Amino acid sequence: MSIHIALAKGRIHKVVMKYLMESGYEFPSYSEDSRKLIFEDAGHTLKLTLVKSPDVAVYVERGAADIGIVGEDVLIEDNAGANVYEVLDIGIGRCNMAVAGVKGKKVDMSRRITVGTKYPRIARKYFEENHHSVDIIKLNGSVELAPLVGLSDVIVDIVETGNTLRANGLEVLDYFMDFSARMICNPVSFKMKYDEIHTLIDVIKKKEIR
Ligand SMILES: Nc1ncnc2c1ncn2[C@@H]1O[C@H](COP(=O)(O)OP(=O)(O)OP(=O)(O)O)[C@@H](O)[C@H]1O
Numbered sequence: 001m002s003i004h005i006a007l008a009k010g011r012i013h014k015v016v017m018k019y020l021m022e023s024g025y026e027f028p029s030y031s032e033d034s035r036k037l038i039f040e041d042a043g044h045t046l047k048l049t050l051v052k053s054p055d056v057a058v059y060v061e062r063g064a065a066d067i068g069i070v071g072e073d074v075l076i077e078d079n080a081g082a083n084v085y086e087v088l089d090i091g092i093g094r095c096n097m098a099v100a101g102v103k104g105k106k107v108d109m110s111r112r113i114t115v116g117t118k119y120p121r122i123a124r125k126y127f128e129e130n131h132h133s134v135d136i137i138k139l140n141g142s143v144e145l146a147p148l149v150g151l152s153d154v155i156v157d158i159v160e161t162g163n164t165l166r167a168n169g170l171e172v173l174d175y176f177m178d179f180s181a182r183m184i185c186n187p188v189s190f191k192m193k194y195d196e197i198h199t200l201i202d203v204i205k206k207k208e209i210r
């Protein structure tokens with residue numbers, strides 16, 4: 001029985017594809033530049049689809065995919081884990097969530113501050129837990145711009161190397177979560193395709209990428 005894996009398109013799918021090919025799976029029609037979204041391996045054991053990160057859990061929950069591989073940040077932000085099993089921490093795509101602001105500029109946390117972010121739920125929870133009153137502005141990318149042009153006082157965003165913050169004259173005020181890519185599984189598939197799914201888990205575990 002073949003298994004269908006929904007892969008978060010972007011950084012995560014590129015590493016997972018590379019890894020699967022290094023482990024002996026052949027995907028004759030795959031290339032990083034291709035616009036194709038579905039790939040089957042030559043042995044017909046895996047079908048891979050490239051899905052936008054927030055949609056991965058939707059495919060898995062509804063049984064359109066058996067397995068999903070997606071960043072933990074996305075699962076937490078979308079509160080998406082309830083109807084799926086998280087079966088493995090893949091260890092790739094490691095990054096932190098941080099509050100950042102303009103370098104050297106003091107932010108008065110005692111007043112209501114504005115926060116630009118792609119992660120409104122995670123940001124709100126963080127500020128609530130720290131008893132700060134905030135106005136969250138949901139953005140869709142290039143979040144670093146917001147404090148530079150006066151749209152927000154601070155941002156909450158992913159930091160990996162810190163290069164984007166540095167290049168834009170921002171600094172971290174607080175790191176508060178870290179994430180990695182997770183493998184999630186549809187509960188019915190987990191029972192029906194138990195052996196195939198465990199074979200895949202073993203293949204990925206064997207690669208020391210954590
Ligand atoms: N430096 C990083 N920046 C963003 N995401 C990272 C980083 N390092 C690891 N990740 C992981 O990769 C995932 C996003 O990958 P990527 O940015 O390639 O996808 P994307 O679809 O372009 O995302 P988005 O549209 O949200 O920018 C995140 O959910 C996170 O788990």
Ligand SMILES: O=P(O)(O)OC[C@H]1O[C@H](OP(=O)(O)OP(=O)(O)O)[C@H](O)[C@@H]1O
Nearest residue numbers: 141142143157158159160161162163164
């Ligand atoms: O610490 P770094 O290694 O610089 O990585 C962090 C940057 O990467 C991500 O942006 P992405 O490239 O996904 O673009 P986006 O801003 O459009 O989301 C993230 O939102 C930061 O901007």
